[in-house]
Amino acid sequence: MLIEIKDAAFEPYQRLLDYQVSANFAGKYGATAVFVGSMREFNQGDDVEAMELEHYPGMTEKYLQKISEEAASKWDILDSLIVHRVGEMQPNDPIVLVAVWSAHRAAAFDASRYLMEELKSRAPFWKKESLSDKSRWVDKNT
Numbered sequence: 001m002l003i004e005i006k007d008a009a010f011e012p013y014q015r016l017l018d019y020q021v022s023a024n025f026a027g028k029y030g031a032t033a034v035f036v037g038s039m040r041e042f043n044q045g046d047d048v049e050a051m052e053l054e055h056y057p058g059m060t061e062k063y064l065q066k067i068s069e070e071a072a073s074k075w076d077i078l079d080s081l082i083v084h085r086v087g088e089m090q091p092n093d094p095i096v097l098v099a100v101w102s103a104h105r106a107a108a109f110d111a112s113r114y115l116m117e118e119l120k121s122r123a124p125f126w127k128k129e130s131l132s133d134k135s136r137w138v139d140k141n142t
Contacts (some may be wrong), residue, residue: 001068001080003061007087012036012097017127019099029078031105033112035098040092043129052131053086058111060084060124062095067118073098074114075107083117084125 102108
């Protein structure tokens with residue numbers, strides 16, 4: 001299980017491939033569930049020009065490690081990867097990559113969904129959106 005917090009742009013599909021090759025579990029998995037989340041140019045009916053994503057170093061990584069361990073204890077998975085971006089972002093920039101490897105698809109899908117739902121609802125990240133005329137903190141993730 002690997003957790004990465006990035007303060008610069010990353011290419012999720014290259015990161016996925018690099019990790020999958022380095023993990024050395026070829027032939028042991030039959031399913032890889034992957035989720036990539038990107039910044040939208042709209043939220044709550046408004047156009048969003050940019051976004052800043054903040055986190056609490058140490059606390060955030062600890063929480064992501066905790067949910068990764070929980071997923072591994074609930075489902076029969078081989079490994080998981082969470083890469084999350086922080087800092088300034090523009091529309092279409094990748095924000096998050098979640099990948100789960102398992103022998104079978106059900107465990108991969110279920111663990112991946114669990115990780116994403118935990119990330120969206122409980123992980124210590126804070127979003128500040130820049131609109132054309134103001135900025136605002138996002139109090140509800142959708």
